Amino acid sequence: MTIQGSSQILGVFGDPVNHSLSPIMHAYFAEETGCDTVYVPFHVRGEDLSQALAALPALSIRGVNLTVPHKEAAMSFLDGLEPAARSIGAVNTVSNEGGRLVGDNTDARGFLADLWAHFPDRLSEGTPTLVIGAGGAARAIVYALNQAGIPDIWVANRNQDKASHLVAEFCPGTGSSLGLEGNALASAAGEAGLIINTTSLGLHGESIPGLDLAVAGPQTAVYDLIYNPAETPLLREARSRGLARANGLGMLVRQGAESYRIWTGQMPTVDSVIEAFKEQIT
Ligand code: ATR
Numbered sequence: 001m002t003i004q005g006s007s008q009i010l011g012v013f014g015d016p017v018n019h020s021l022s023p024i025m026h027a028y029f030a031e032e033t034g035c036d037t038v039y040v041p042f043h044v045r046g047e048d049l050s051q052a053l054a055a056l057p058a059l060s061i062r063g064v065n066l067t068v069p070h071k072e073a074a075m076s077f078l079d080g081l082e083p084a085a086r087s088i089g090a091v092n093t094v095s096n097e098g099g100r101l102v103g104d105n106t107d108a109r110g111f112l113a114d115l116w117a118h119f120p121d122r123l124s125e126g127t128p129t130l131v132i133g134a135g136g137a138a139r140a141i142v143y144a145l146n147q148a149g150i151p152d153i154w155v156a157n158r159n160q161d162k163a164s165h166l167v168a169e170f171c172p173g174t175g176s177s178l179g180l181e182g183n184a185l186a187s188a189a190g191e192a193g194l195i196i197n198t199t200s201l202g203l204h205g206e207s208i209p210g211l212d213l214a215v216a217g218p219q220t221a222v223y224d225l226i227y228n229p230a231e232t233p234l235l236r237e238a239r240s241r242g243l244a245r246a247n248g249l250g251m252l253v254r255q256g257a258e259s260y261r262i263w264t265g266q267m268p269t270v271d272s273v274i275e276a277f278k279e280q281i282t
Helices: 022-033 046-058 073-077 083-088 107-118 120-124 136-147 160-170 183-191 233-240 249-264 271-280
Strands: 008-014 037-043 061-066 093-097 100-104 129-132 153-156 175-178 194-197 221-224 244-247
Touching: 008 022, 008 046, 008 249, 022 037, 022 249, 022 271, 037 249, 046 061, 046 073, 046 093, 046 100, 061 249, 073 100, 083 100, 083 107, 083 136, 093 249, 107 120, 107 136, 107 221, 107 244, 107 249, 129 136, 136 153, 136 160, 153 160, 153 183, 160 175, 175 183, 221 233, 233 244, 244 249, 249 271
Parallel strands: 008 037, 008 061, 129 153, 129 194, 153 175, 194 221, 221 244
Antiparallel strands: 061 093, 093 100
C-alpha cells in the first residue's frame, strides 16, 4: 500500500484500538477494488469522541468505523442517522458527506449477507430462529432477522426481561422471549431451523447453559457471532452432531465491506480476507 497525496483517509476510532483487524481488512479491500484509500487506527478516548468526530470534516477524512466504547455515544454527535443505526441504537460507520456526518450500522447487513453465504435456504424458507442473548450484539441480529422476514424469532436470555424488551421493540408480532434454562429453551432449540449465539459465552470455553443440541433436528444450522476462538463449545457440539455451522468471521468482514461500500461506492469481494483471517485465528 502506498499513501499518496490523493489518498482518501478512512479509519477506526476505539479505546482500545490496537487489536482491531479493520486496518488489515481495509488494506485488502483497497487492493481488491483498486481504490486509493488508507485506513488508520485512531486511539480515541471516550471524553475526546465529540472532538474527534468534529475534526473529520476539517481533516477531510472520508469516514471512520466506531468500535468499543463509542458505538452508542457517537449518536448524539452526528448530523444524521440512517434507519439501521437509529433502530439498532448504535453506529459503527460514520460517513463524512461533504461536511455532514451521517451514522450507519452495517452489522445487520453484514450478518444477513453472511447468513446468505452459509445457509441460503434457512433465510429463503423463513425458518424459525432461536437467538441466544439480548445485549448490544443481539439488537443488530434481531433487527436483521425481522428485516429478513423471519416469521418466528425466539430470544433466550439469562435475564428474560431484557429478552422481552428486545422482542417488544423489534418483533412484537413474531417474536417471543424465554429464559436460558428450562423446557422452553429445549423446545425452541428442537423447533428452530437456525440457532444463533450473540452472547460472550464461548469466548473462554464456556458452554451455553440449558442449550443441548441433542434436541436439534438434522437440518438445524448453528451460527456463533464469536470468531476468536474459531470454534466455541457450541460450534464444536454442532460439528460433532453433523449440523451446518458458521462462526462470526464472515459477518465481521462483510460488515467491513459494507462500510467500505458506503465510503467509496465500491463493494469489495470478501473471500480472500476471510481466508487470510482464518489462517491467523485457530
Ligand atoms: P454485547 O454488546 O457483546 O452484546 P452486552 O450488551 O453486555 O454485550 O450483552 C451480553 C450478553 O451476553 C447478554 O445477553 C448477557 O446476558 P444478560 O443480559 O442476562 O446479562 C449474556 N451473557 C454474558 N455473560 C453471560 C453468562 N455468564 N451467562 C449467561 N449469559 C451471559
